[in-house]
Amino acid sequence: MWDYSEKVKEHFYDPKNAGAVADANATGDVGSLSCGDALRLTLKVDPETDIILDAGFQTFGCGSAIASSSALTEMIKGLHVDEALKISNQDIADYLDGLPPEKMHCSVMGREALQAAVANYRGEELEDDHEEGALVCKCFAIDEVMVRDTVRANNLSSVEEVTNYTKAGGGCSSCHEAIENILTEEMAARGETFVAPPIAASKKKKVVKLKPEEPKPEPAAAPAPAAAKPSGKLTTVQRIKIIENALAEIRPTLQRDHGDVELLDVDGKNIYVKLIGACVGCQLATATVGGIQQKLMEALGEFVKVTPVTEEQLTNLVGV
Amino acid sequence: MNDIYMDNNATTMVDPAVVDEMLPFFTEQFGNPSSLHSFGNKVGFALKKARKTVQTLLGAEHDSEIIFTSCGTEADSTAILSALRAQPERKEIITTEVEHPAILNLCENLETQGYTVHYLKVDEKGRLDLNAYQKLLTDQVAIASIMWANNETGTIFPVEKMAEMAQEEGIMFHTDAVQAVGKLPINLQDSAIHMLSLSGHKLHAPKGIGVLYLKRGTRFRPLLRGGHQERGRRAGTENAAAIVGLGKAAQLAMDNMAHENSYVKNLRDKLQEGILKTVPNCFVTGDPENRLPNTVNIAFEYIEGEAILLLMNKHGIAASSGSACTSGSLEPSHVMKAMGIPYTAAHGTVRFSLSRYNTEEEVNRVIEAVPPIVAKLRKLSPYWDAEANAPMEEPEKSFAPVYA
Numbered sequence: 041m042w043d044y045s046e047k048v049k050e051h052f053y054d055p056k057n058a059g060a061v062a063d064a065n066a067t068g069d070v071g072s073l074s075c076g077d078a079l080r081l082t083l084k085v086d087p088e089t090d091i092i093l094d095a096g097f098q099t100f101g102c103g104s105a106i107a108s109s110s111a112l113t114e115m116i117k118g119l120h121v122d123e124a125l126k127i128s129n130q131d132i133a134d135y136l137d138g139l140p141p142e143k144m145h146c147s148v149m150g151r152e153a154l155q156a157a158v159a160n161y162r163g164e165e166l167e168d169d170h171e172e173g174a175l176v177c178k179c180f181a182i183d184e185v186m187v188r189d190t191v192r193a194n195n196l197s198s199v200e201e202v203t204n205y206t207k208a209g210g211g212c213s214s215c216h217e218a219i220e221n222i223l224t225e226e227m228a229a230r231g232e233t234f235v236a237p238p239i240a241a242s243k244k245k246k247v248v249k250l251k252p253e254e255p256k257p258e259p260a261a262a263p264a265p266a267a268a269k270p271s272g273k274l275t276t277v278q279r280i281k282i283i284e285n286a287l288a289e290i291r292p293t294l295q296r297d298h299g300d301v302e303l304l305d306v307d308g309k310n311i312y313v314k315l316i317g318a319c320v321g322c323q324l325a326t327a328t329v330g331g332i333q334q335k336l337m338e339a340l341g342e343f344v345k346v347t348p349v350t351e352e353q354l355t356n357l358v359g360v
Numbered sequence: 361m362n363d364i365y366m367d368n369n370a371t372t373m374v375d376p377a378v379v380d381e382m383l384p385f386f387t388e389q390f391g392n393p394s395s396l397h398s399f400g401n402k403v404g405f406a407l408k409k410a411r412k413t414v415q416t417l418l419g420a421e422h423d424s425e426i427i428f429t430s431c432g433t434e435a436d437s438t439a440i441l442s443a444l445r446a447q448p449e450r451k452e453i454i455t456t457e458v459e460h461p462a463i464l465n466l467c468e469n470l471e472t473q474g475y476t477v478h479y480l481k482v483d484e485k486g487r488l489d490l491n492a493y494q495k496l497l498t499d500q501v502a503i504a505s506i507m508w509a510n511n512e513t514g515t516i517f518p519v520e521k522m523a524e525m526a527q528e529e530g531i532m533f534h535t536d537a538v539q540a541v542g543k544l545p546i547n548l549q550d551s552a553i554h555m556l557s558l559s560g561h562k563l564h565a566p567k568g569i570g571v572l573y574l575k576r577g578t579r580f581r582p583l584l585r586g587g588h589q590e591r592g593r594r595a596g597t598e599n600a601a602a603i604v605g606l607g608k609a610a611q612l613a614m615d616n617m618a619h620e621n622s623y624v625k626n627l628r629d630k631l632q633e634g635i636l637k638t639v640p641n642c643f644v645t646g647d648p649e650n651r652l653p654n655t656v657n658i659a660f661e662y663i664e665g666e667a668i669l670l671l672m673n674k675h676g677i678a679a680s681s682g683s684a685c686t687s688g689s690l691e692p693s694h695v696m697k698a699m700g701i702p703y704t705a706a707h708g709t710v711r712f713s714l715s716r717y718n719t720e721e722e723v724n725r726v727i728e729a730v731p732p733i734v735a736k737l738r739k740l741s742p743y744w745d746a747e748a749n750a751p752m753e754e755p756e757k758s759f760a761p762v763y764a
């Protein structure tokens with residue numbers, strides 16, 4: 041059985057706002073029968089002020105789906121719809137004192153129902169951008185379609201790359217075999233053979249390995265990423281410019297969560313950044329860094345590694 | 361009030377008599393059965409006795425046909441991998457869509473190594489089509505592995521007949537009998553079954569002990585090579601205490617089987633009737649005619665299994681669900697899918713599996729607890745019309761998810 045927080049249990053055993061709101065003017069239906077979870081969120085929004093006066097839910101789902109729905113309705117009551125839309129699935133999970141990784145999709149469903157309901161209230165069409173496939177990485181709720189598409193689009197050839205592009209495999213690593221299998225198939229389809237990297241000497245070393253090192257030569261089999269690659273070789277200054285621009289694009293999102301990021305140094309494929317404010321020590325820091333890394337890879341059209349460091353660490357690294 | 365345990369297909373309580381039998385093998389009788397001194401001898405003798413009892417339980421011809429393993433999964437893997445290695449020219453396997461993951465995941469892995477696996481389908485009651493099976497029996501097949509009874513629905517397969525059919529084509533036959541042993545009478549010496557797997561903790565022995573039955577004369581390639589334990593067919597120092605426990609559990613199973621088949625079955629039937637009578641929109645899955653006496657799997661429509669289990673757990677009732685959410689995968693149980701149970705019901709299946717320790721009073725308590733639990737969850741369900749207390753008419757139309 042899952043290790044649910046007291047808060048989850050509370051909302052499951054005694055759900056708040058269960059049932060449809062009587063005179064609702066917004067409905068959001070999301071879910072998938074095959075996945076065994078479906079959620080209808082009904083809202084009563086004040087048309088004058090856009091304030092959510094009441095919210096109710098109906099769920100066909102497991103304990104955490106019911107708890108997430110209950111939590112969501114509590115969180116959004118009294119909010120302006122714009123404010124409500126800012127609630128992320130992580131916020132829902134936080135409100136519940138966390139959900140098991142396998143259950144994070146329940147909070148995602150809550151957020152999607154909210155988006156659907158607001159779209160319905162505003163009379164907008166909401167596009168279905170869902171791909172469905174077997175869940176490969178439970179830690180980050182990444183499905184097979186997502187991994188496969190990313191491998192194909194970017195000609196990926198290692199688990200590490202898949203993790204960098206999708207986050208899949210970046211947690212407990214129990215999904216690495218599944219990712220390797222996908223890589224094997226996809227690479228075979230493009231006429232290549234998947235080769236596992238040599239076993240790392242020691243995991244511990246990796247953590248200390250902050251020293252700037254020679255950029256690893258690209259594996260011969262892996263062609264350059266297909267992302268929008270600026271033609272010709274970039275000078276260091278050009279690269280830094282691109283990186284700064286890309287970071288500027290991400291910044292507002294981080295600032296909204298009271299965080300920020302700053303570029304400290306660029307050394308070949310290694311990019312050192314400093315996380316600021318709420319981003320420091322945030323449980324999601326790895327995910328944030330993963331996101332930044334992906335953004336930078338897209339902007340540069342090359343494989344880079346983003347490492348968060350403090351200035352002190354950096355002088356140690358580069359100074360010695 | 362005591363908690364009620366109705367999840368015996370998952371695991372069983374170790375019988376206190378089994379524990380008593382095991383205890384000395386942790387202390388005074390700790391010798392290595394392979395040693396020549398008297399410490400070892402005593403343990404070796406106890407293992408021999410246990411082997412004999414398991415032999416009797418399975419109706420095997422020789423006690424040397426019993427190989428102790430660490431679990432049912434190891435026995436399953438040994439059987440299939442051995443059959444493939446012993447007959448390298450045969451590259452096909454026959455199994456069913458509703459096997460335990462111990463078989464299915466192994467087969468899936470073997471497919472990536474160039475083997476062809478034929479998965480027999482089941483009908484809406486979970487039954488196999490023997491004609492379809494017959495068609496697959498060719499000299500390309502190394503092994504047919506068919507479970508004796510399904511863990512989720514309790515449906516029993518005609519493995520003895522299927523083994524005979526396989527024999528005619530010179531195909532090895534293995535059965536994963538983990539759910540059947542101790543619940544159904546088994547007589548291997550008169551059967552065409554070459555290999556059978558069992559697991560101790562499903563019949564009131566401890567976890568960590570299993571058996572592979574291997575009919576004398578069957579070509580065999582060990583999974584674990586090393587010492588000469590188990591006549592070199594499964595190396596590794598024997599788990600002596602657990603083996604002794606299994607011996608005792610096997611004895612108890614034989615003594616109790618006739619009684620259990622009526623006592624447990626009556627309780628199960630009472631439970632089933634009680635729930636079906638009081639809860640609308642639910643039904644039994646699997647083959648009610650041909651089913652383990654202790655198992656009933658009920659699909660509650662329009663609600664989800666994990667939610668049911670959590671509420672039952674609050675009432676002190678332990679059962680199990682084939683629902684996706686209990687396993688962390690998003691798919692409903694492969695067994696429900698194979699039977700073509702609609703998604704609205706497949707996600708809401710609950711398996712009650714009883715044992716000789718359950719009582720009539722417990723069954724009554726469960727019958728009382730379940731209807732309000734189901735009602736409470738249905739009130740939350742977008743597919744359920746709370747006012748009419750019935751499913752929504754055409755729920756698919758009134759409830760239209762953005763993605764489905």
Ligand code: FES
Nearest residue numbers: 177178179211212
């Ligand atoms: S499942 Fe944990 S990292 Fe993928």
